Amino acid sequence: MSGSTRRWLVSTVPVAVLAAASLVGAASVRAQDATPAGMAGMGEPHPGHIHSGTCAELGDVVFPLEDAVAPDMMGTPMAGMDAAMASPEAGMGEVVAVSVSTVEASLDDILAAEHAINFHESAENIQNYIACGDLSGTPEDGVLEIDLEELNDSGYEGRAMLEDNGDGTTAVTVELMSAGGGNAAASGAADAATTAVDIAEFAYDPAEITVAVGDTVSWTNSDPVPHTATAQDRETLQSGTIASGDSYEQTFDTAGTYDYFCEFHPNMQGTVVVE
Numbered sequence: 001m002s003g004s005t006r007r008w009l010v011s012t013v014p015v016a017v018l019a020a021a022s023l024v025g026a027a028s029v030r031a032q033d034a035t036p037a038g039m040a041g042m043g044e045p046h047p048g049h050i051h052s053g054t055c056a057e058l059g060d061v062v063f064p065l066e067d068a069v070a071p072d073m074m075g076t077p078m079a080g081m082d083a084a085m086a087s088p089e090a091g092m093g094e095v096v097a098v099s100v101s102t103v104e105a106s107l108d109d110i111l112a113a114e115h116a117i118n119f120h121e122s123a124e125n126i127q128n129y130i131a132c133g134d135l136s137g138t139p140e141d142g143v144l145e146i147d148l149e150e151l152n153d154s155g156y157e158g159r160a161m162l163e164d165n166g167d168g169t170t171a172v173t174v175e176l177m178s179a180g181g182g183n184a185a186a187s188g189a190a191d192a193a194t195t196a197v198d199i200a201e202f203a204y205d206p207a208e209i210t211v212a213v214g215d216t217v218s219w220t221n222s223d224p225v226p227h228t229a230t231a232q233d234r235e236t237l238q239s240g241t242i243a244s245g246d247s248y249e250q251t252f253d254t255a256g257t258y259d260y261f262c263e264f265h266p267n268m269q270g271t272v273v274v275e
Contacts, residue, residue: 044121044122045067045068045069045122045123046067046068046069046097046099046119046120046121046122046130046156046176047064047065047067047119047120047122047123047126048064048065048066048067048068048099048117048118048119048120048174049061049062049063049064049065049117049118050062050063050064050065050103050110050115050116050117050135050172051115051116051117051118052113052114052115053114053115053116054114054116054134055116055118055132055133055134055149055151058116058118058132062115063101063103063104063105064101065099065101065103065117065172065174066099066100066101067099068097068098068099068119068174068176069097069098069099070096070097070098071095071097071098094177094178095175095176095177096156096176096177096178097156097175097176098173098174098175098176099119099172099173099174099176100171100172100173100174101171101172101173102165102169102170102171102172103169103170103172104168104169105168105169105170106164106168106169106170107139107142107144107162107163107164107170108164110135110162110170111135111136111139111144114134114135115134115135116132116133116134116135117132117133117135117146117148117160117172117174118131118132119131119132119148119156119158119174119176121154128152128154129151129152129154130150130151130152130154130155130156130176131148131149131150131151131154131156131157131158131176132148132149132151133146133147133148133149133158133159133160134146135162139162139164142163142164142166143161143162143163143164144161144162144163145159145160145161145162146159146160146162147159147160148160148174148176150179154179155178155179156176156177156178156179157176157177157178157179158174158175158176158177159174159175159177160172160173160174160175161173161174193211193212193215193216194215194216194217194218194249195209195211195215195216195217195218196217196218196220197209197217197218197219197220197229197270198220198222199219199220199221199222199223199227199229199242199262199268200222200223201223202223202265202267202268203268204219204229204268204269204270207269207270207271208270208271208272208273209270209271209272209273210272210273210274210275211252211272211273211274211275212274212275213252213253213254213255213274213275214251214252214253215251215252215274216249216250216251216252217249217250217252217272218247218248218249219239219242219247219248219249220242220246220247221242221243221244221245221246221247222244222245223244224244225244225264226241226242226243226244226264227241227242227262227264227265227268228240228241228242228262228263228264229242229248229260229262229270230260230261230262230263231258231259231260232259232260236258237250237258237260237272252272252274254274255274255275256273256274257271257272257273257274258271258272258273258274259271260272
């Protein structure tokens with residue numbers, strides 16, 4: 001995930017100040033062995049905390065954070081948040097949960113010792129860590145931005161912004177996003193492929209292709225005359241007229257062998273094998 005710095009949320013965070021002091025020195029949170037399924041607990045609130053230590057060795061809970069919840073569960077969003085979510089940085093997934101908190105410590109105090117932001121799958125499965133980021137680096141104009149890395153193939157990654165409010169408190173805003181490998185549905189979409197067939201010199205090239213279920217085939221007409229890609233059963237494949245320079249795509253969701261031809265030039269024949 002890109003480490004570039006950008007101001008993606010506003011500086012004023014309208015949330016109640018948390019009484020964090022009562023949790024200072026809470027029992028140490030032990031690293032867990034359970035591995036949550038990709039995007040497990042999607043839609044559930046994700047508890048988050050600032051811990052002492054690092055992501056490699058988390059210590060006590062020092063400051064609790066507001067649960068990360070789906071953006072549409074937050075009521076009226078902060079100014080600027082919609083734009084930030086609508087324009088994620090390159091390589092980042094969709095924002096699926098947001099946490100907005102204020103902690104009773106200045107940013108300098110937080111950075112004076114090792115701390116990390118850690119989020120959990122759910123209150124019920126608090127032992128499952130899903131994303132974590134070490135609080136390190138040099139603030140710029142009182143603002144520190146960090147990345148939260150995916151843990152345990154959870155399907156979540158994230159980014160956090162900590163902004164010193166100048167009154168001994170720090171605003172902490174976290175966005176959790178879908179990671180590249182954790183979401184099974186996203187992975188399936190990423191694995192789907194598109195196979196190109198060129199229509200040139202009155203022939204399909206290649207004439208026979210084999211694709212996986214869910215893959216897409218794209219026919220591009222490189223001839224100066226129109227063609228079609230038409231199966232005997234028109235309901236399974238019927239491109240209609242593909243003009244010169246145009247393309248037609250179809251996703252094949254059912255295994256089978258699809259023989260097809262050009263309605264304008266029946267001698268042109270091709271086959272798509274879906275398996």
